[in-house]
Amino acid sequence: MGAFACNEFLNRLDQWMEGERPFEARAHFRNCPRCRALVGDLETIQHTSQALAIDAEPSPRVWQALRAQLLEEGLIRIGRRGWAHVLADWLGETFALVPRPVLAGAYLVALITIGIAVSAPAGQHANEAQWIKGTESSTQPLSAQLETAERDTISSLREIDPVVTASLHQNLAIVDNYIALCEKSVHEDPENEVARDYLYDAYQQKADLLAQMSERGDDGQ
């Protein structure tokens, strides 16, 4: 894959995203996994943002990401019926039955997924103030939700095995420290998208960990 071809493709990315797809660009797209991955990411962001802006309803991709996370966390399981039914049932019927910390974990995952989608960098020319505002508006609710979930989770956590409980607490402290350092980096350099990615990663890790702890509080194992 020559440098010119990729550069050329990236130079025409705007047109590509608007549906203008000449033969050479399509040929390059077929043969270049990196450019395909980039376009895939941009399409995801585009679709998700459109859905959020117009309908205030996450796109199927967001639901798919949420569903994958819920499956991974064991909060839902695939049955013979489609996942949409399972998820709908889970949301509709068990909302009142599921313990609050478990719900909080799932809710956080959803929030983070949506938060990442809406706060993705819109362009390289955004100014610092916009970056700060954008980052704060997406992270403050997450941070508050995580604090609430942490309180609920810690209070409901049953100590079956002190080794396991100590490990959970120790790793929660590690993730909290990770979040604090990433927040500091983002605050010092608001346009640093790498630091912001690490911050969202850290929030995601905390949500995952709290969900795991919630399950232990729920089933005692």
Next chain:
Amino acid sequence: MRTQPTLPAPRHWRNGLLVLPGLLLFSATSASADRLVQHFKVEAHPVVTIHNPNGTVTVRAWTKSEVMVVANRATDNVAVDAEQNGNRVDILTRPVSETSAPEDLRTDVEISVPEDAELQIHNDSGGVNVSNVLGDMNVETIAAGVDLEDAAGYLTVKTVGGSFQCVRCAGRLEVSSISGNFRLIDVRSYYVRAQTSTGNILFNGEFLPNATYRLKNYSGVIEVRFSPGDSFDLSATSLKGKVHNEAKLDPPSHHHFLPRFGNALFGTLNSGRASVQLSSFDGTINVLKRN
């Protein structure tokens, strides 16, 4: 067919066997005071799920078309339930009483499975060891370490603080942790994604053509070992840490979004057939020659 030989407490196992003879048509159970042995006939590609929160889980492949479960309990305060449902065998250890001390609940489980078995393992503390199993595998632990040897298939491993080691693994590997260290030795995988926050990551394996290797941590050391004949495209970025490289890389032939932040290294070794992506927040990245 469904069998459910359960051993709630050693005093009752004989009664259990008397009640369940019809259900044991394709399985056999024998037990001593703290040891349970069970056999389950299975077909090709069986699924084996193991939930053993406290104690070690050891899984080995053998040539028989059956699953053998050997459970060694610390006390009779813990029950071992093993159940076959079609071509799936579920093994669960659970406390008999809620007041049991953690050390009384320890159970070490050894399982022999056909090599094409699919495994789903959950273990909180203790350890997980799997060798020579070629089916897909999902392992989740809290503090327990996970050691895989000669595994293949789609391998997903998630720990909170447990370490992970994979020797001669193939297939697709996805591993994540918060503070666990990872060692990937003589790996022959076409896709590796390894992410830990504060743990170290060592990759000393083969770089297969068209394969992707993504190693990421927050702090700690990422170390990748290579031979001069290896062929890969390298991208190594540490936002606040250092990047050390011993590979004689050609300038990147492919467009990269050069980061404006941190220390980054991009380049190609030989024809760049594999893709190696290393990233850290404030950890050190070492790309070193293999000894």
